[in-house]
Amino acid sequence: MTTRTNLLDLTPSEAERVLREFAEAHGAGAYRGSQTARHLWTAPVATFEAMTELPAAFRALLAEHFTMPRLELTAQQTSTDGTRKFLFRMHDGQSIETVSIPDDDRVTFCISSQAGCPLACAFCATGAMGFARNLTPSEIAGQVRELALLDPPLRATNIVFMGMGEPLMNWAAVDRVLTILNSPQGFGIGARHITISTVGWLPGIQALAARPEQFRLAISVHAPSDALRATLMPVNIKFPLDDVIAAAADFDRRVTFEYVMLGGVNDQPEHAKMLASLAKRCRAFVNLIPLHPGGSMGFTPTGPSEIGKFARTIRAQGVEVAIRKSRGTDISAACGQLRVERLARGRPATADEDREVEIA
Numbered sequence: 572m573t574t575r576t577n578l579l580d581l582t583p584s585e586a587e588r589v590l591r592e593f594a595e596a597h598g599a600g601a602y603r604g605s606q607t608a609r610h611l612w613t614a615p616v617a618t619f620e621a622m623t624e625l626p627a628a629f630r631a632l633l634a635e636h637f638t639m640p641r642l643e644l645t646a647q648q649t650s651t652d653g654t655r656k657f658l659f660r661m662h663d664g665q666s667i668e669t670v671s672i673p674d675d676d677r678v679t680f681c682i683s684s685q686a687g688c689p690l691a692c693a694f695c696a697t698g699a700m701g702f703a704r705n706l707t708p709s710e711i712a713g714q715v716r717e718l719a720l721l722d723p724p725l726r727a728t729n730i731v732f733m734g735m736g737e738p739l740m741n742w743a744a745v746d747r748v749l750t751i752l753n754s755p756q757g758f759g760i761g762a763r764h765i766t767i768s769t770v771g772w773l774p775g776i777q778a779l780a781a782r783p784e785q786f787r788l789a790i791s792v793h794a795p796s797d798a799l800r801a802t803l804m805p806v807n808i809k810f811p812l813d814d815v816i817a818a819a820a821d822f823d824r825r826v827t828f829e830y831v832m833l834g835g836v837n838d839q840p841e842h843a844k845m846l847a848s849l850a851k852r853c854r855a856f857v858n859l860i861p862l863h864p865g866g867s868m869g870f871t872p873t874g875p876s877e878i879g880k881f882a883r884t885i886r887a888q889g890v891e892v893a894i895r896k897s898r899g900t901d902i903s904a905a906c907g908q909l910r911v912e913r914l915a916r917g918r919p920a921t922a923d924e925d926r927e928v929e930i931a
């Protein structure tokens with residue numbers, strides 16, 4: 572039996588070309604290929620069978636030669652503020668999560684790019700799970716597709732790569748996914764509404780900068796000196812802050828700094844001043860992120876008035892700063908938490924997952 576092609580791993584234009592050639596080769600007319608391609612992303616359906624404007628015989632042929640793999644939705648939670656978290660299981664038993672955050676007329680999806688994460692940031696639940704594997708393009712873009720297949724559908728206006736994993740370590744897949752998200756034949760989401768969040772993985776920043784679209788870059792800074800940052804984010808040893816800031820300064824589009832406020836760790840006035848001077852070097856906008864009110868991974872949150880003071884110190888240096896609204900705190904705010912809770916509740920887990928639960 573021939574291997575079936577996963578259409579969701581292709582860019583929209585590749586998929587349309589393959590499908591048009593396939594349709595012609597089977598005497599169905601190339602336009603049948605284009606009709607099929609529409610149902611991958613722009614008007615997604617769950618199965619070939621559901622492409623009802625196509626003749627039944629052609630749908631059967633498609634199913635013989637191609638796949639459109641689904642992600643299995645195994646858990647979901649809805650916050651009182653409308654934030655929704657989804658846990659998806661993939662074919663090999665690995666789980667990832669996706670979050671949908673409504674805000675006025677925007678709906679932002681926070682998507683995962685890896686199962687687990689190898690970078691072990693001290694404040695992060697995903698980092699504590701260890702690394703399982705990179706996600707494929709169809710598993711990353713598939714998160715957006717699955718939510719569009721819900722009844723009623725959930726459609727993203729904005730995408731942030733801030734779920735599980737470091738997206739720029741999985742550049743080959745993320746590169747493709749950016750095309751799927753942005754292309755009019757894909758989800759048609761404007762590049763300015765798509766943000767890649769990175770710890771500062773330099774080769775990936777350069778690859779992203781080489782793309783012509785205006786995708787946004789967010790850098791997880793979290794500490795304004797190498798000494799402190801290395802204790803919170805081991806990746807700082809490989810890519811020190813100076814190099815990351817230089818790469819951000821070379822990135823000729825808008826850059827945001829992400830800075831999680833850890834009580835007594837990185838929230839002192841001198842930290843605010845150092846952070847402001849880093850932001851000035853690359854004209855970055857600073858986003859201060861309050862830690863989950865219950866704390867996380869042994870850290871305690873900085874109080875709201877201290878966060879306000881920290882923000883004013885930054886602003887006084889002429890740097891734009893915002894305090895991120897806490898969303899979905901009643902359904903576990905920190906990345907990876909839904910997965911940890913679900914696994915810990917005793918669902919049959921693989922040996923790998925058992926290990927991750929212990930660590931988490």
Ligand code: SF4
Pocket residue numbers: 688689690691692695696697698699734735736737770906
């Ligand atoms: S914060 Fe991001 S990069 Fe760091 S361990 Fe968590 S998922 Fe990985």
